[in-house]
Amino acid sequence: MATRGTNRARLLLVSLLVTSLLLITLDLRGVSVVSSIRGFTQSALAPFQSFGSTLISPIGQFFSDLFNLNNTRERIDELEKENQELKAQVIFNKDIEGELKQLKGVLDLAGKARFKTVSARVISKGGTATISESIVIDQGSSAGIRRDMTVIAASGLVGVVKSTTANASVVMLMSDPSFRVGVRVAGSQFMGVLSGEGQNIFSLQMLSAAADLSVGDVLLSRGSSGDAPFVPGVPVGKIVFVENATGQLTKEARVESFVDLNSIGVVSVVLDSRGSNPGDALVPAAPRPAPTITVFVTPSPNE
Amino acid sequence: MSMSINRVPISSGLLLLIFLFQEAFVNRINFFLGGFALYLAFAIAWILREERSSAVLIGFLAGLIADLSPTLEAPFGLWTFTMTGLAFLIVTYVRGSLDSNLSPLTLSVVTTIFSTIAIALFVIFGAILGQDVPSFSVIARELIGNALWSFVLAPLYIPLAIRSHKLSLSARER
Numbered sequence A: 001m002a003t004r005g006t007n008r009a010r011l012l013l014v015s016l017l018v019t020s021l022l023l024i025t026l027d028l029r030g031v032s033v034v035s036s037i038r039g040f041t042q043s044a045l046a047p048f049q050s051f052g053s054t055l056i057s058p059i060g061q062f063f064s065d066l067f068n069l070n071n072t073r074e075r076i077d078e079l080e081k082e083n084q085e086l087k088a089q090v091i092f093n094k095d096i097e098g099e100l101k102q103l104k105g106v107l108d109l110a111g112k113a114r115f116k117t118v119s120a121r122v123i124s125k126g127g128t129a130t131i132s133e134s135i136v137i138d139q140g141s142s143a144g145i146r147r148d149m150t151v152i153a154a155s156g157l158v159g160v161v162k163s164t165t166a167n168a169s170v171v172m173l174m175s176d177p178s179f180r181v182g183v184r185v186a187g188s189q190f191m192g193v194l195s196g197e198g199q200n201i202f203s204l205q206m207l208s209a210a211a212d213l214s215v216g217d218v219l220l221s222r223g224s225s226g227d228a229p230f231v232p233g234v235p236v237g238k239i240v241f242v243e244n245a246t247g248q249l250t251k252e253a254r255v256e257s258f259v260d261l262n263s264i265g266v267v268s269v270v271l272d273s274r275g276s277n278p279g280d281a282l283v284p285a286a287p288r289p290a291p292t293i294t295v296f297v298t299p300s301p302n303e
Numbered sequence B: 001m002s003m004s005i006n007r008v009p010i011s012s013g014l015l016l017l018i019f020l021f022q023e024a025f026v027n028r029i030n031f032f033l034g035g036f037a038l039y040l041a042f043a044i045a046w047i048l049r050e051e052r053s054s055a056v057l058i059g060f061l062a063g064l065i066a067d068l069s070p071t072l073e074a075p076f077g078l079w080t081f082t083m084t085g086l087a088f089l090i091v092t093y094v095r096g097s098l099d100s101n102l103s104p105l106t107l108s109v110v111t112t113i114f115s116t117i118a119i120a121l122f123v124i125f126g127a128i129l130g131q132d133v134p135s136f137s138v139i140a141r142e143l144i145g146n147a148l149w150s151f152v153l154a155p156l157y158i159p160l161a162i163r164s165h166k167l168s169l170s171a172r173e174r
Helices: A002-028 A032-059 A062-066 A069-080 A084-113 B007-024 B038-047 B052-066 B078-097 B104-128 B136-152 B154-168
Strands: A116-125 A134-137 A150-153 A156-164 A169-173 A180-185 A191-195 A201-206 A218-221 A235-243 A252-257 A266-272
Touching (some): A032 B007, A084 A150, A134 A266, A201 A235, B038 B104, B038 B154
Antiparallel strands (some): A150 A266, A180 A218, A191 A201, A235 A252
């Protein structure tokens, strides 16, 4: 009886493994039924994700703050002085204020470049089980968003639209390992390709070994044919390390993105660049050094 | 004892609920060090309580639902393949060598280990199929983070998995 049970389990295992391999093959061959299943799931999930985003937003940092108690203790002490009602109001206002600040920033950026954009809230992001760097936003094809549109935040490039449903879109973040974007160094025409590596640091490979790179150089998107997937002139990041290996055919560098991809709440999708190329106009202004006040004291001989 | 066909809808429904909770709520939380795959941990805790045939079927269903995630880059069916195979390995080679009445601590440790192995296998199979793989440090951070949270939060989701398993059984099977 036990052998019969084992054989039955093995037969079931083989048939289910074959079924899953069949699904993988169908998906890799681009069979529309299989590939549209995730689109359907996204449509069904969007209202729940939107609700979850509203609910989780004020406490989303709880688990990371738990391990930084020293840093948050002062803030907790400060908040404990306030009464419960006021504290809830402050948290709510802070959340809204943060989103407004991000929205203002991204609209300023889009306005400067004369891009036609639609703004959206981030309602979910890729989980651990997906091992992909992506977010879900609450605007979709009904707002004019299509696949391969550029997504920006207040400080620069965020990623590219991967798929859309009527009311939501999945955005591949620029930190995804499969993400590639053509860039140029602001103020020059040296070009290269920036690749995602799963975090906020990226690798840059220049097309020419003669490219003159230095730490602090700003990188802008080069733009794609027909402005899809990338519109030109969007700030991407700044160089933090240049690899000076002699004898290489290309030059490589490490880049830090302008946008903190772990804390984006509001983004804009570029619907139409209106044929404009902002050139270097969107390069972020360098921080102004604070004036240093120097006081000279000359001791008096009488004292 | 093979899994009654009547259990498929109720098991799928319960797994779908946890998947929905993962996608709508858990994914929005910024966990320290990586993240937490509640759905995976829940599915593995459930599989650990099943007989061989039913474990394989639950693994298949759990993988099929995990494949629905819209943010997933991997081909549809990869999680199904991973979870089906892993469920068979768990019940054949691990479950048999453990005490028949798993203590909560053993269940937590085994669940933590196998949910981490599930992610690692998924990445490896994805790489074999030509998917882009993140750097080693990113994968290591995700795996360590998931293991940490799977263990720390085990008292919350393991009773839920045990109750869900019981709920899916018919009166005769109970």
